[in-house]
Amino acid sequence: MNPPATPPGPERRSVRITAQALTQVADCRRRLWLGHHTRPQMAPLPDHVLVLRERAREHEREVAARFPGIVGPVWRHEGSLADAAAETLRLLRETRTPILRGALLSADGRRSALPGFLAWDGDSITVTEARLALRPEARADFALQLAHTRALLEEVAGLTPSRFEIVNGNGETTSIEPASAARWESVVHAVESTLAETSEPTELKGHSSCKRCPYYEHCWDMAERDGRIELLPEVQAAHVPEYHAIGVHTLEQLVQLDPERLPAGAMRGAAKKAIVVAGAWVDKRAAWLQPPRLPEGPLVWFDLEGDSQGEKAENPIYLWGIALEHGGGDAVAEAIIAELGPEGDRAAWERFVARAGAILDEHPGARWVHWDGYEPLWVQRYAETLGAPEGFVKRVQAACFDLKRVLDRCVRLPLRSYSIKHVAPWMGFEWRNPESGSEWSVAQFHRARLTEDPAERERLLAALVEYNEDDLWAMRAVWRWLRENAPAGPASAAAAPPA
Numbered sequence: 001m002n003p004p005a006t007p008p009g010p011e012r013r014s015v016r017i018t019a020q021a022l023t024q025v026a027d028c029r030r031r032l033w034l035g036h037h038t039r040p041q042m043a044p045l046p047d048h049v050l051v052l053r054e055r056a057r058e059h060e061r062e063v064a065a066r067f068p069g070i071v072g073p074v075w076r077h078e079g080s081l082a083d084a085a086a087e088t089l090r091l092l093r094e095t096r097t098p099i100l101r102g103a104l105l106s107a108d109g110r111r112s113a114l115p116g117f118l119a120w121d122g123d124s125i126t127v128t129e130a131r132l133a134l135r136p137e138a139r140a141d142f143a144l145q146l147a148h149t150r151a152l153l154e155e156v157a158g159l160t161p162s163r164f165e166i167v168n169g170n171g172e173t174t175s176i177e178p179a180s181a182a183r184w185e186s187v188v189h190a191v192e193s194t195l196a197e198t199s200e201p202t203e204l205k206g207h208s209s210c211k212r213c214p215y216y217e218h219c220w221d222m223a224e225r226d227g228r229i230e231l232l233p234e235v236q237a238a239h240v241p242e243y244h245a246i247g248v249h250t251l252e253q254l255v256q257l258d259p260e261r262l263p264a265g266a267m268r269g270a271a272k273k274a275i276v277v278a279g280a281w282v283d284k285r286a287a288w289l290q291p292p293r294l295p296e297g298p299l300v301w302f303d304l305e306g307d308s309q310g311e312k313a314e315n316p317i318y319l320w321g322i323a324l325e326h327g328g329g330d331a332v333a334e335a336i337i338a339e340l341g342p343e344g345d346r347a348a349w350e351r352f353v354a355r356a357g358a359i360l361d362e363h364p365g366a367r368w369v370h371w372d373g374y375e376p377l378w379v380q381r382y383a384e385t386l387g388a389p390e391g392f393v394k395r396v397q398a399a400c401f402d403l404k405r406v407l408d409r410c411v412r413l414p415l416r417s418y419s420i421k422h423v424a425p426w427m428g429f430e431w432r433n434p435e436s437g438s439e440w441s442v443a444q445f446h447r448a449r450l451t452e453d454p455a456e457r458e459r460l461l462a463a464l465v466e467y468n469e470d471d472l473w474a475m476r477a478v479w480r481w482l483r484e485n486a487p488a489g490p491a492s493a494a495a496a497p498p499a
């Protein structure tokens with residue numbers, strides 16, 4: 001295996017322990033190290049991040065309105081941190097004014113914190129943060145960040161806060177106990193020792209953790225180039241040292257491994273699966289486990305577009321997409337798009353119930369093909385919240401057919417992820433808009449609903465509908481690929497749902 005190649009960058013930056021660094025060292029040491037030692041070419045921020053940031057700013061503005069006479073933000077990203085820290089200290093020493101986004105900087109300049117709100121309660125100082133998370137008390141990273149603020153307030157201003165609070169995304173205020181001083185010190189130490197390492201850490205997190213990381217391409221391209229076993233979800237992080245101990249670092253070495261060399265039990269079982277997947281990677285082909293059982297007869301391609309905020313969003317599902325395919329001609333995609341707000345949400349649900357009910361009546365044997373558990377789950381949630389005709393949920397769920405589950409059971413592919421966005425392109429399918437994706441779609445919906453320009457709204461919604469159609473056709477492409485490429489075997493067609 002090649003030694004890790006550090007992305008090119010200028011000289012190292014001075015060490016600074018921030019609240020973000022404390023969180024990152026627990027999430028991924030490699031990300032912390034890369035962020036400090038390199039200045040990668042940062043891609044423009046994706047739409048969903050911009051939408052989330054705007055929501056966070058809006059929330060912060062709402063919380064700020066609770067503090068009469070508040071000054072700030074003292075720290076603005078384009079300014080000098082030292083100047084902002086001096087001004088924060090002056091305000092703390094000379095006034096009783098609440099402070100929005102102050103800055104705290106240790107005497108040696110190596111530690112800094114940017115507390116959201118500092119306010120006086122009599123003679124004692126309180127720390128408040130605005131966070132979109134709904135259960136901030138369950139977040140160890142928030143407790144650690146508050147401990148960091150406490151340590152800096154004590155050091156630079158001689159103030160020990162009497163209270164720490166977080167206002168969550170619903171506007172509710174919760175008292176939070178900061179992490180202990182010992183815990184904070186040990187994490188600070190972990191940050192310092194990670195940043196002091198002279199070569200890049202080699203750990204690779206799971207694909208779902210990495211896919212939103214700015215270093216995703218750097219880490220995963222390197223792992224793929226080196227053929228590392230950590231690429232496979234079947235190789236658990238806790239088992240990696242044991243593989244390494246017996247000389248298995250690469251996929252080629254894994255293919256050759258006799259699993260009996262591993263301790264009996266869960267690890268040996270996982271290794272047997274990992275060997276099959278490693279074979280798929282090494283030979284760049286599908287490795288079949290068993291022939292798929294695919295439905296015959298009418299099909300309904302079924303895909304929902306939903307907000308990542310789930311039930312907290314005004315429109316948890318903003319597009320209900322279906323396409324009926326039966327002997328009577330080509331499938332035609334249908335999209336039911338919600339208007340923004342609760343009334344629009346209800347109206348879209350009722351239109352979906354009416355259309356789905358009609359298809360269920362007309363084609364009782366049709367299977368509703370979807371990808372993973374999202375679609376049946378949200379049909380159930382909407383029925384519980386907004387109501388549905390007697391037996392509707394049971395009928396939809398009985399007709400549902402999870403294509404991803406079939407794929408998981410039957411075949412291993414040389415892919416980083418089994419998301420439809422990875423699987424369908426491997427089988428030759430392309431989305432018409434290569435920029436599109438689930439988070440792009442959420443941002444598209446919000447922009448369409450907020451714009452005053454009808455032509456712009458039409459354009460944005462048309463792009464959204466096209467994206468959902470392609471999601472439906474992507475599933476159809478996977479279904480056809482399974483049909484055409486599966487080895488002959490004893491599998492029979494999947495049964496139709498009960499009438």
Ligand code: SF4
Nearest residue numbers: 028031205210213219
């Ligand atoms: S891509 Fe993954 S392994 Fe690499 S720095 Fe980001 S989170 Fe860590």
